[in-house]
Amino acid sequence: MNIFKRLAEANIFNGISADEIPVLLSQGNYTLKRYQKNDIIALAGQPCNHLIIIISGSLRAEMVDFSGKTLKVEDITAPRAIASGFLFGKNNSFPVNVLVNEDAQILSIPKDSVLDHLKSNEIFQVNFLNNISNFIHFLTERIYFLSFKTIREKIAQYLLNLSSSEKSFVVLPKSLTNLSEYFGVERPSLHRVLNELEKDGIILADRRKIQIIDRNRLIKIVE
Amino acid sequence: MNIFKRLAEANIFNGISADEIPVLLSQGNYTLKRYQKNDIIALAGQPCNHLIIIISGSLRAEMVDFSGKTLKVEDITAPRAIASGFLFGKNNSFPVNVLVNEDAQILSIPKDSVLDHLKSNEIFQVNFLNNISNFIHFLTERIYFLSFKTIREKIAQYLLNLSSSEKSFVVLPKSLTNLSEYFGVERPSLHRVLNELEKDGIILADRRKIQIIDRNRLIKIVE
DNA sequence: ATCTTTATGTAACATTTGTTACATAATTGA
DNA sequence: TCAATTATGTAACAAATGTTACATAAAGAT
Numbered sequence: 001m002n003i004f005k006r007l008a009e010a011n012i013f014n015g016i017s018a019d020e021i022p023v024l025l026s027q028g029n030y031t032l033k034r035y036q037k038n039d040i041i042a043l044a045g046q047p048c049n050h051l052i053i054i055i056s057g058s059l060r061a062e063m064v065d066f067s068g069k070t071l072k073v074e075d076i077t078a079p080r081a082i083a084s085g086f087l088f089g090k091n092n093s094f095p096v097n098v099l100v101n102e103d104a105q106i107l108s109i110p111k112d113s114v115l116d117h118l119k120s121n122e123i124f125q126v127n128f129l130n131n132i133s134n135f136i137h138f139l140t141e142r143i144y145f146l147s148f149k150t151i152r153e154k155i156a157q158y159l160l161n162l163s164s165s166e167k168s169f170v171v172l173p174k175s176l177t178n179l180s181e182y183f184g185v186e187r188p189s190l191h192r193v194l195n196e197l198e199k200d201g202i203i204l205a206d207r208r209k210i211q212i213i214d215r216n217r218l219i220k221i222v223e
Numbered sequence: 224m225n226i227f228k229r230l231a232e233a234n235i236f237n238g239i240s241a242d243e244i245p246v247l248l249s250q251g252n253y254t255l256k257r258y259q260k261n262d263i264i265a266l267a268g269q270p271c272n273h274l275i276i277i278i279s280g281s282l283r284a285e286m287v288d289f290s291g292k293t294l295k296v297e298d299i300t301a302p303r304a305i306a307s308g309f310l311f312g313k314n315n316s317f318p319v320n321v322l323v324n325e326d327a328q329i330l331s332i333p334k335d336s337v338l339d340h341l342k343s344n345e346i347f348q349v350n351f352l353n354n355i356s357n358f359i360h361f362l363t364e365r366i367y368f369l370s371f372k373t374i375r376e377k378i379a380q381y382l383l384n385l386s387s388s389e390k391s392f393v394v395l396p397k398s399l400t401n402l403s404e405y406f407g408v409e410r411p412s413l414h415r416v417l418n419e420l421e422k423d424g425i426i427l428a429d430r431r432k433i434q435i436i437d438r439n440r441l442i443k444i445v446e
Numbered sequence: 447a448t449c450t451t452t453a454t455g456t457a458a459c460a461t462t463t464g465t466t467a468c469a470t471a472a473t474t475g476a
Numbered sequence: 477t478c479a480a481t482t483a484t485g486t487a488a489c490a491a492a493t494g495t496t497a498c499a500t501a502a503a504g505a506t
Contacts, residue, residue, distance in 0.1 A: 063366070063367055089353050125342075133308055133311035136355070140296075146366065373463090412464065
């Protein structure tokens with residue numbers, strides 16, 4: 001598909017047609033690149049001087065502590081702008097590693113050009129602000145989630161978010177291994193607590209397929 | 224002191240003189256209010272329609288989970304703009320409760336006027352973006368900190384951040400009770416681990432006064 | 447189809463943290 | 477100054493999680 005049509009689907013170009021995008025972009029600089037699985041887009045600490053827009057494929061953002069353990073922060077799928085929140089500020093550097101999950105095509109716009117677009121295009125400006133604000137909301141929810149103390153609470157919160165009020169059947173969108181990284185806990189610990197919830201008759205778990213038996217008790221856990 | 228002189232010290236008015244600020248503000252709407260200790264500035268979930276600038280006093284932002292336990296996110300002292308990151312986005316609502324610590328004077332500017340200022344004043348626009356980006360950096364550091372698993376690691380990280388490489392003496396800027404909320408752990412647990420660090424000969428602790436005896440071992444803990 | 451790799455399931459044991467309750471010290475306010 | 481409130485120190489016990497090691501199952505590669 002045409003690159004600009006894909007770009008037009010990204011929130012940051014909301015209200016800007018696929019035809020207008022190349023016009024807007026050509027008022028400044030930009031580069032297009034392809035990346036392969038496990039390529040490194042950015043490392044934590046590196047200065048962030050470009051707005052990155054992922055056109056196809058998917059990325060992941062993760063924090064790595066000194067001991068080498070990772071906390072997955074986010075999975076990012078195209079089309080979407082990232083790094084909008086890292087461009088400015090006292091310390092305009094990446095706080096996370098950004099790696100490629102699935103082969104990706106990426107547009108990057110240097111900071112100066114971003115500033116020009118912000119000044120010259122009101123729609124882009126509002127989209128940019130929305131993009132940053134959405135990211136802040138994501139981060140605060142992440143903090144809220146990490147502040148849940150027990151694994152039991154985290155699972156309950158996670159399952160309730162995943163399942164609509166009517167459907168009691170959930171397929172986890174990530175592997176248990178992956179999920180344990182997202183939770184910031186050890187995989188066997190996560191698995192043990194799933195077993196306990198099953199023993200308690202609250203859920204039925206078979207690998208990634210989970211049946212919610214007693215939603216009310218799940219709700220009580222997070223209350 | 225003159226309100227506008229105080230405001231001129233806030234980062235969001237960087238490069239804008241105390242004389243220019245009332246001119247800028249009067250191009251839109253704004254309100255000035257005084258608040259007293261423990262007054263509520265905003266509750267989590269409430270829509271955020273104003274940029275809030277604290278002129279004097281101090282606030283705190285905290286998350287409250289269903290069981291009533293709080294995780295302190297941030298202490299905020301004047302002069303500073305807050306809520307810049309909550310104004311826009313799909314869900315422009317406060318993710319935290321904002322309460323008054325010390326009697327405060329607060330300027331609030333409605334979202335529409337903020338948008339006007341952003342369009343008409345490039346300096347304000349860049350300051351605003353910097354303000355949001357700084358907040359994002361703060362949030363990601365908060366996530367990073369919360370992802371440290373043991374209390375021992377959290378203390379080590381916290382003390383190393385506080386103390387310069389030369390000074391080995393630190394006075395905690397918050398009470399232990401307060402700090403335990405910031406860490407997201409119980410106060411007796413925090414205290415116990417401080418004792419353990421003392422037994423291990425790594426620190427000397429007397430209430431909020433902490434002497435770092437063996438910085439290298441402290442560094443090893445976070446590695 | 448077979449090999450390789452990754453994901454999942456499990457168990458015993460160690461470690462860490464929470465919980466509760468109470469004592470003492472420091473600070474605040476009247 | 478004295479009372480009331482808040483902060484700090486401590487201990488015993490319960491609960492939750494991490495650690496390690498290994499078995500089995502599923503998915504991917506050749």
